[in-house]
Amino acid sequence: MELDLVEVAADANPPVCRILDYKKFLYEKKKKEKEAKKKQHVVNIKELRFRPHTDDHDYNFKLKHAKSFLEEGNKVKATVQFRGRDIIYSNNGKELLERFADDLKELGKIETNPKLEGKRMSLIVAPNK
Numbered sequence: 001m002e003l004d005l006v007e008v009a010a011d012a013n014p015p016v017c018r019i020l021d022y023k024k025f026l027y028e029k030k031k032k033e034k035e036a037k038k039k040q041h042v043v044n045i046k047e048l049r050f051r052p053h054t055d056d057h058d059y060n061f062k063l064k065h066a067k068s069f070l071e072e073g074n075k076v077k078a079t080v081q082f083r084g085r086d087i088i089y090s091n092n093g094k095e096l097l098e099r100f101a102d103d104l105k106e107l108g109k110i111e112t113n114p115k116l117e118g119k120r121m122s123l124i125v126a127p128n129k
Helices: 022-038 056-072 084-103
Strands: 004-009 016-020 045-050 075-081 108-117 120-127
Touching (some): 004 022, 016 022, 045 056, 056 075, 056 084, 056 120, 075 084, 084 108, 084 120
Parallel strands (some): 045 075
Antiparallel strands (some): 108 120
């Protein structure tokens, strides 16, 4: 009959085996994996960059973009970039990121708190389920 003995569940006690066509079994398994992959949603990280002295209009413009990104299901990474002597205004950058997180709290939750890495301070906001 040209059928094979295939171990279906190796973890079970005793292991489960079936008599079937092995090539057909592999084909159906691959087809199921492909179908499951099709239904997955890939979460992207969208980055928004600020400066320590970002004006209100620019802030609101980027906030509007961040809201649309969160509604689409993407994560948002807000970064305050310091250049030259701007690093002495790191407290302004932290306040800006905290205000940003506070404005987005109804759409997402803070994944990482603002932290300074070199000349960049960043914060990640993940969308609510």
